[in-house]
Structure formats: C-alpha cells, structure tokens
Amino acid sequence: MDKPVFCLIHLPEVVKGAVFSRYSRSAKSLRRTLLDDFIKDKQMGFNEIVGSPAAGSGGLEGAVQKAEAFYDRVLVGYGDDSVAELAGAHMGIEGVSNVVTKVIEDARLTSPLEKSTRYVWFDQKESGEYLFYREPVLMRSRFAQDYLRLMNDLFDAYARLKEPITQYIQEKFPLGDFGFKDSETGQEIKARDVSHESKRKQIETAYRSTVKAQACDILRGFLPASTKTNMGLFADGRAFESLLTKLYSSQLAEARSLAASMHEELKKVIPSFVKRAGPSAYISETRQSIKRLADLIPSSQKESEGGKVVLDWYNPDAEVEAISSILYPISQESYKSLRERVKQMPSEERLRVLQAYFGSRATCRTLAGTSRDALWRTFITVLMFWPITASTVIFKGIGC
DSSP: OOSSSOOOOSSOHHHHHHHHHHHTTOSSOHHHHHIIIIISOGGGTHHHHHSOOOTTSOHHHHHHHHHHHHHHHHHHHHOOGGGGGSOEEEEEEEEEEHHHHHHHHTSTTSEEEEOOTTTSOOOOEETTEESBOOOHHHHTSTTHHHHHHHHHHHHHHHHHHHHHHHHHHHHHSOGGGOEEEOTTTOOEEEGGGOOOHHHHHHHHHHHHHHHHHHHHHHHGGGOOTTBEEEEEEEEEHHHHHHHHHHHHTOSOHHHHHHHHHHHHHHTTTOHHHHTTOOOOHHHHHHHHHHHHHHHHSOOOOOOOOOOSOOOOOOOTTHHHHHHHHHHGGGOSSOHHHHHHHHHTSOHHHHHHHHHHHHTTOOOTTOOSOOOHHHHHHHHHHHHHTGGGHHHHHHHHHTTO
C-alpha cells in the first residue's frame, strides 16, 4: 500500500483490466482509481468480488458481467483494442495432435507450454488404443486402414524399444560414472565417490531422470505428427482473439473444432475480448487465390536423381548481416557504411567479433565454458534472425 510498484491481487482478470483501462484515462493514481471508480461505485459490484455475495446479486459472475459491460463501453467509445491486452486467461488443452500444437505455438504472442516428448513416455493407451489423432476425412477415405496400420506400427516400435534403449544407456553410461556438482563444495564429483545415503538417493533419482530423458530423446523420432499431447496456454485477450481467428480459418478440421471449444470456455472468463473472433474471409480468400495462381504455374521438369539432402539456396551475406547487426547498436556509423566495412573485414576479425559477442555464454544446465559446437550453434541462430536488421535501422532513427 505504500510503494510505487505493486501487483493487483484477488481480483478477476477482467476486473484488473477494467481498472487499468480506466486508469489510463485518469489523472488519479491506480489505488485512487480503484477506490473511487470501483470500490465506491455500487454499479461496479465490487463488494460482490471481494466479499460474500448478497442474495440474488449474481455473485462473482454478476461482478464480472458488470466489468465486461464497462469494457464494452471502452471498446465502443474509444475503439481501443489494446485494452484487451490488459487481461488474460490460462487454458488447458488436452488430447490435441502435434500438428495443431504447432499451429498454436506459431502464434508467438501467446505463451504455450507443451508436454515434452523428451521427458514423458508416449506409449500409453486409452480404451486399448494408442493416442494419435484420427482425422475424420481421412478415416472415411480408402486410406483409413493403411493410416491406422502405420500409426500402430510406429507406436508399437516405440513401446517395444523403450526398455532395450533404457538398458543400453545405463550400460553405456553407468551410475558410477554419473557426474554432478556437489552443492556443498561446488566441485564436480562422480556418483561412485559418494557414500552418504541421503545424497546417494538424490543422485540415483537424478540419474534415472537423466537416463529416461536420453531414452525419450532417442525414441521420439518414432512419434508421428498425429501424436496427441497436452499443453498449457496463457495469452491476453487480444492474442486469444487473433489465435481463435487463425484456428477458425484453418484448413484443418481439428483446428476449427478446437477453436470452437476454446471460444466456448473463453467466453466464460473474458467474453468481451473474444466476441469478434471467427472465421476470416480474408485468410480463406487469400489462400484460395494463391492456390489458384499456383495451379496455373506449369509443372517443372522432373527433378534429377540425387541425394535426399540438397542445398537449394543460401544467403552469402548472412555473416555480414549478423556481424553488422552486432556492431550497429554501439556504432556511430550508418548501417550502410558499417555493412560495407564489415564486408572488407578479414575472416579472423569477424571471428573475433563473434567470440566477443558470445563471450562466456553457457547453457542453463552447466557453468562450464562455451564449447566450440555451442558457439557455432549460437552463430547459426544469429544468422536465422538477420532480417531484423532493417527494423533496427528504422528504430535507431526514431530514438528507440
């Protein structure tokens, strides 16, 4: 109550957002806005939120509806869609295929957390059947039995190899050689050198988890894209509206069905933010237009026989762009002149820039120095994002 930085607690998300939206158009402090415009305003039903609901008042649901009505007035009166970013929802999504999880995860304004194929076994069955998606159109087609046979073969192989792979890993990396950092001394020691019983049990638990993770990592290559999984998802109202529109407009029946289920549940907690979500004619028409144009393009000649991996194209300036982007924020030069200078750098000097930029970067699981492989993996990541350079140039010009 006496600090300038604080969190709002014990309030529905929609009410927190309503307070923020009123606050953004008020000269009052947030606490004063909450007191004057919500606690003292009987129409807001604040007592129904923090106290015992009066008979016939509608309780928490009634309070949320009143806050939603306030949101509607803000959206209609100001057209301020950003208000929908001030409240969000946590959602559980279960039994969805990996294909659709990737559609969801591609909406990067959301915060998804998926059940990991690296740490969890995926050989479970429900009602005697493996957990993979049975697409309705496919299951009505002449390919249904072929599909089912292939999926079951993959899961059978996964389940059959679970124990042999686990045993192989244990033999190749025995418990005695398992290294860990002693929390008391900070030194790296081997499990064979530990005699303390409680610490030994902790090591054995960590070892079993590590072996399982290694086995899962090897075997997950058997898991098809139709594998069903679970995921948790957090997003604000605006991101959910965009995601629902994307799912509703998908060509995948599963995505459209999931959109309807998500929409139904979101209407119970943040209804104003998702009321406009629905199929997008723009997305559908654009996809159809591109497809029609693609169908008009003559087929190319049959590709020559070759390897399964072919380098079709690469950007010869990717290294220049990456190094220019590293130097630009701390340089007084224009990006154009800096880029030209980087082009003239010898390879040794470019490497020094990269090494300085990566520094002693380590993974979150070790304090060891960065390996050569880790260095180049990071470099590749930088190259993947070199197109952001153009926006960097624009932002520097306006002081961002």
